[in-house]
Amino acid sequence: KKLGFAIVGLGKFAQEQMMPAFKDCKHARITALVSGSPDKAKKLATEYGVDTKNIYSYDNFDSIKDNPAVDVVYIVLPVGMHAEYTVRAAKAGKHVLTEKPMANTPEDCQKMIDACKKANVKLMVAYRAQYEPFNLEAIARIRKGELGKVMQITADHGRIVDPTGDKADTWRVQKKLAGGGSLMDLGIYSLNATRYLTGEEPVEVTALEMSDKADPRFKEVEDRIHFTLRFPSGILATCTSSYSTEGVKRYRVFGDKAWLDLDPATDYYEHKMVIGDKDGQQQPKIKEGNQFAAELDHMAECVLQNKTPKTPGEEGLKDVRLIMAIYEAARTGKKVKV
Numbered sequence: 001k002k003l004g005f006a007i008v009g010l011g012k013f014a015q016e017q018m019m020p021a022f023k024d025c026k027h028a029r030i031t032a033l034v035s036g037s038p039d040k041a042k043k044l045a046t047e048y049g050v051d052t053k054n055i056y057s058y059d060n061f062d063s064i065k066d067n068p069a070v071d072v073v074y075i076v077l078p079v080g081m082h083a084e085y086t087v088r089a090a091k092a093g094k095h096v097l098t099e100k101p102m103a104n105t106p107e108d109c110q111k112m113i114d115a116c117k118k119a120n121v122k123l124m125v126a127y128r129a130q131y132e133p134f135n136l137e138a139i140a141r142i143r144k145g146e147l148g149k150v151m152q153i154t155a156d157h158g159r160i161v162d163p164t165g166d167k168a169d170t171w172r173v174q175k176k177l178a179g180g181g182s183l184m185d186l187g188i189y190s191l192n193a194t195r196y197l198t199g200e201e202p203v204e205v206t207a208l209e210m211s212d213k214a215d216p217r218f219k220e221v222e223d224r225i226h227f228t229l230r231f232p233s234g235i236l237a238t239c240t241s242s243y244s245t246e247g248v249k250r251y252r253v254f255g256d257k258a259w260l261d262l263d264p265a266t267d268y269y270e271h272k273m274v275i276g277d278k279d280g281q282q283q284p285k286i287k288e289g290n291q292f293a294a295e296l297d298h299m300a301e302c303v304l305q306n307k308t309p310k311t312p313g314e315e316g317l318k319d320v321r322l323i324m325a326i327y328e329a330a331r332t333g334k335k336v337k338v
């Protein structure tokens with residue numbers, strides 16, 4: 001059975017990555033579109049075979065509650081709008097998949113969790129890397145002990161944010177819509193990876209931030225932020241996040257027997273794993289998979305089988321709490337216990 005998904009926000013990521021991925025889904029299909037632009041919505045409805053009576057605006061979105069063709073609402077709006085649309089979708093009795101980061105603040109994340117609990121609907125955060133084959137292989141190899149005891153991790157995520165050249169970057173430099181800068185948007189991949197790679201929750205963070213306030217991009221949000229995490233078993237992680245350096249999406253896990261490198265680690269396609277030890281390096285053959293379709297199918301399966309998603313609202317909340325601790329550490333220059 002295929003569940004019906006309503007796509008809320010027909011921007012760059014929705015149009016270029018997520019909507020095309022539905023063709024590879026076993027349990028999910030697009031049945032409704034929510035947009036502020038009727039022309040764009042009509043064009044995409046035709047392209048994806050969506051009945052034009054299932055096109056909603058942001059104003060009449062709440063009437064989606066009367067539409068049995070919609071099971072799941074997938075929110076692909078700027079971060080600062082995730083909480084409002086999650087709460088509205090839950091009130092309409094629809095299950096919710098929301099993009100990362102979950103929301104601007106832990107308080108908003110909690111509101112989203114509470115609203116979905118009250119409405120008895122599922123809530124999942126779209127952490128696509130946790131459905132991506134190379135990342136799953138990395139986790140499996142680490143858990144099997146292939147690296148020996150994990151001692152440290154480095155993770156780097158960055159790209160040049162360009163609000164004048166790319167419309168999708170306009171909201172990314174506005175605090176109200178983005179919640180913050182590179183850490184909210186990209187550093188979260190480093191942060192989330194350290195948690196799924198170790199299977200542990202950090203207990204302590206430190207951080208340094210550097211933003212050129214003369215650069216109009218960084219009037220409201222941060223550019224570069226470096227943070228370190230200490231995990232209960234003693235693992236240390238060093239992460240960087242940037243809006244002013246060429247694209248990077250990588251991590252390396254260092255064990256006492258071997259290291260594992262994923263570069264790129266969290267791209268859309270074409271990941272690469274290298275494992276090294278004292279005898280040399282090898283590049284394991286791993287089959288690429290459609291992480292977007294896997295994520296959408298997981299959401300649908302959780303609804304169909306009444307299961308809790310692997311990346312529920314609580315997972316999104318954990319990262320947003322840690323992000324706030326990293327900001328505090330950067331602001332105060334002090335270690336923050338979490």
Ligand code: NAD
Pocket residue numbers: 009010011012013014036076077078079099100101126128167168169171177185
């Ligand atoms: P985008 O700007 O291209 O898309 C946002 C959409 O929201 C646009 O269609 C825009 O018209 C609409 N919108 C409605 N009200 C708006 C308002 N008040 N201000 C601005 N836009 C408004 O951005 P995007 O890159 O597609 O990002 C959308 C979401 O997807 C974000 O939550 C982002 O973090 C997430 N994202 C996730 C990934 C991933 O790999 N998982 C990648 C890119 C983006």
